[in-house]
Amino acid sequence: MSSPSEIDHLIDLMAKLPGLGPRSARRAVLHLIRKRALLLTPLADVMQEVAATARECLNCGNVGTTDICDICDSEKRATGELCVVEDVADLWAMERSGVFKGRYHVLGGTLSALDSIGPEDLRIPRLADRIDTEGITEVILALNATVDGQTTAHYIADQLQGRVRLTSLAQGVPIGGELDYLDDGTISAALRARKDI
Amino acid sequence: MKLALTQLNLSHFRSHIGAKLTLDGRPVAIHGSNGAGKTNILEAVSLFSPGRGLRRASAAEIARRPEALGWKLRGDLQSPGRAHEVETWSEGGAARQVRIDGKMASQVALGRIARVLWLIPAMDRLWIEGADGRRRFLDRIALSFDPDHAEAALAYDKAMRERNRLLRDQVRDPAWYGALETQMARAGHRIHGGRVAALEYLSAAQARAETAFPTAELELQQSEGEMPGSEEDLRAALSESRFRDLAAGRALVGPHRTDLYGVYAAKGVPARDCSTGEQKALLVSLILANARALAEQIGAAPILLLDEVAAHLDASRRAALYDEICAIGSQAWMTGTGPELFAELGDRAQTVEVTEAGGVSSVTMT
Numbered sequence: 001m002s003s004p005s006e007i008d009h010l011i012d013l014m015a016k017l018p019g020l021g022p023r024s025a026r027r028a029v030l031h032l033i034r035k036r037a038l039l040l041t042p043l044a045d046v047m048q049e050v051a052a053t054a055r056e057c058l059n060c061g062n063v064g065t066t067d068i069c070d071i072c073d074s075e076k077r078a079t080g081e082l083c084v085v086e087d088v089a090d091l092w093a094m095e096r097s098g099v100f101k102g103r104y105h106v107l108g109g110t111l112s113a114l115d116s117i118g119p120e121d122l123r124i125p126r127l128a129d130r131i132d133t134e135g136i137t138e139v140i141l142a143l144n145a146t147v148d149g150q151t152t153a154h155y156i157a158d159q160l161q162g163r164v165r166l167t168s169l170a171q172g173v174p175i176g177g178e179l180d181y182l183d184d185g186t187i188s189a190a191l192r193a194r195k196d197i
Numbered sequence: 198m199k200l201a202l203t204q205l206n207l208s209h210f211r212s213h214i215g216a217k218l219t220l221d222g223r224p225v226a227i228h229g230s231n232g233a234g235k236t237n238i239l240e241a242v243s244l245f246s247p248g249r250g251l252r253r254a255s256a257a258e259i260a261r262r263p264e265a266l267g268w269k270l271r272g273d274l275q276s277p278g279r280a281h282e283v284e285t286w287s288e289g290g291a292a293r294q295v296r297i298d299g300k301m302a303s304q305v306a307l308g309r310i311a312r313v314l315w316l317i318p319a320m321d322r323l324w325i326e327g328a329d330g331r332r333r334f335l336d337r338i339a340l341s342f343d344p345d346h347a348e349a350a351l352a353y354d355k356a357m358r359e360r361n362r363l364l365r366d367q368v369r370d371p372a373w374y375g376a377l378e379t380q381m382a383r384a385g386h387r388i389h390g391g392r393v394a395a396l397e398y399l400s401a402a403q404a405r406a407e408t409a410f411p412t413a414e415l416e417l418q419q420s421e422g423e424m425p426g427s428e429e430d431l432r433a434a435l436s437e438s439r440f441r442d443l444a445a446g447r448a449l450v451g452p453h454r455t456d457l458y459g460v461y462a463a464k465g466v467p468a469r470d471c472s473t474g475e476q477k478a479l480l481v482s483l484i485l486a487n488a489r490a491l492a493e494q495i496g497a498a499p500i501l502l503l504d505e506v507a508a509h510l511d512a513s514r515r516a517a518l519y520d521e522i523c524a525i526g527s528q529a530w531m532t533g534t535g536p537e538l539f540a541e542l543g544d545r546a547q548t549v550e551v552t553e554a555g556g557v558s559s560v561t562m563t
Contacts, residue, residue, distance in 0.1 A: 111359075111373065111376070112359065113359045113360070113362035113363045113366070113368070113373075114358060114359055114362050118368075118370075118373075119370070119372075119373065147352050147355040147356050147359075147380055148355075148359075150380060151356065151359065151376045151377055151379075151380050152376070153376075154375065154376035154379050154380070155372050155373055155375075155376040158372040158375055158376065159372055183305065183306075183345070184345050185345060185348065
């Protein structure tokens, strides 16, 4: 049986997870202990397994358990479309929608001179290589609408100009959104990107 | 119609452990001895607009010492046809949070429902000190007309700091510079447009008004050359300036190099060469013009915060100021050391007395 100090250690570690604080970490640990057979032991086993096998895809930067992830490995995903995202979480969000059938390229962040993050830290050279080796015809820049995100988008666009079709995600009214609640910038972006019905 | 706070609660805010003010939209005359906590109330009201308030203090600095528990403000804000419950607070030195009508909101959202203008003694030297202060003054005026001005200013500042770092690190990557200059040009052009529009509104409001305060002629000046007229021109100017910027370690063109130049119109004298009293009168004139222009534009007079405004004004100018505030219809929060400074207001204002004992302020509405 764990001594209280080991349980405290587990609570401390859990509290470092995104979305959890000390109180929710205590609740989660207590729950795990009460559901030892059902949750705690299987969780510990699978975490050990993931710790041993998880790695970044050498091609796109996605997280998987093989050197080349399933998406990069799949011939069906070789549509010529490449979606560039900042982070693996963005890739997973795109995948959840189930709409995009091409491949991804995870930059691993955005350009930030203040944080000493340059192009070579962001898999941008690798992105340029992939255009040729994978027969990419369109690069979709799915980067956040922040200063850093848009600076990175402009940088990549400059690097790839003339080599491939460059597109970015549309900006505007979210599905289920009400115009009354949108800020002026979003409304003007939506108006500029209007389309025929 | 006017914008007004009808209820203001302060909790652990600077010298106020707990204060509640119930208001009816009239101007608010706050009197009390030096250090009683009068300006703290004005600072509280200033935090119902975006930014760091009239003292430009961080959220952590505002908390009462030595407890440092954090602070909270709650206000009922009356605007044309609507009422909002606004809360803003900070805990443990974290950035301040805003809730409007029970829902978390951004500070930009605050700017859309509340327009707050202020004049404080620290601005008395505005015309003679560095251009920084005048740009900030101008940007607050522009922000009062266009709440999205703050967003452009933040985006510009962020992109410029990134580019300055590249310059200082002597990075030679034209694409990286180009990407940042595109961002700076987009935001910078919006900033410049907002400032030009603000000056036009002020100029029109001054021309239409019958006022006891002097008219100020205002003009934007660049530290060198002209401000590029379009987004593309600004991008090109930044690109062309890159080598000079590398030597300087910072950007030498753009709206951050703009200065606000003011002239006392009736005398044709630059504001910086006017007497202390005249400089103050020019600032009062601009704040009143801003309020009038806003009242016309959004259909509601803004909230005014005038700290120690009577200090440099003689009795007749003071009376004229109060008449003009009442004519505009603003809920003006004013401070002074004694009630006699507000005698000319009579029952046109609510009166608040602030006293202090043992580092704790108390508020009495009379």
